[in-house]
Amino acid sequence: LNDVLNNVLEDLGERINELNAEIVTQNLPVVNGIQFQLEQLFANLIGNSLKYIKEGVQPQIKIVSSVVNGKNDSLETLLPNINYVKLQFIDNGIGFEKKYQEKIFEIFQRLHGKTEFTGTGLGLSICKKIVQSHNGVIHAQGEINKGAQFIVYLPTLL
Structure with missing residues (x-):
């Protein structure tokens, strides 16, 4: 996952610099997956x-x-006899209301008008499909004006 992250940060480098965004990461573990999809x-x-x-x-x-x-985590959709890499993507952005935490993964769902933010409404539905194809789980938490957190669980042999 370190290679995946480094490639993505390089691809997004111009936008990161433009916004003076601070990205804090740690050494990430290895998972068995399709690199292109994880990127x-x-x-x-x-x-x-x-x-x-x-x-x-x-x-x-x-x-x-x-x-x-899986049996020790509070997320009920995890299999109890499997270890998962839990990845948390936490930001300090605009967040979203709790009532949308499932709906945002549906195809073409947008919480904002097309004039406010660009995009197709496909990104998070693609994320869900990628995580599911790796036998994992993704969910979201958010609070208006306090940011969002996307939590990804991917099976691992660790």
């Missing part, structure tokens, strides 16, 4: 954090990882 996942999640920023606030994105067992 698209990271690019969509980080790209959204760079898109939905608060006016006049330096964008901050934190990417944290840990290994959890």
Whole structure:
């Protein structure tokens, strides 16, 4: 995942510099996956954090990882006999209301008008498909004006 992250940060480098965004990461573990798809996942999640920023606030994105067992994590959709890499993409952007935390993964769902923010409404639905194709789970948490957090669980042998 370090290679995936480095490639994505390089691709988004111009936008990151333009916004003076602060990206905080740690050493990420290895997962068995399709690199191109994982890069698209990271690019969509980080790209959204760079898109939905608060006016006049330096964008901050934190990417944290840990290994959890499905039976010990609070997310009920995880399999109890499997270890997962838990990736948290946390930002300080505009956030979203809790009532939308499932709806935002549906195809063509937009919480904002096309004139406010660019995009097709496909990014998060693609993220969900990629995570599901890797036998993982993705979910979101947000709070208006306090930011968003996307949490990805990918199976691992760790």
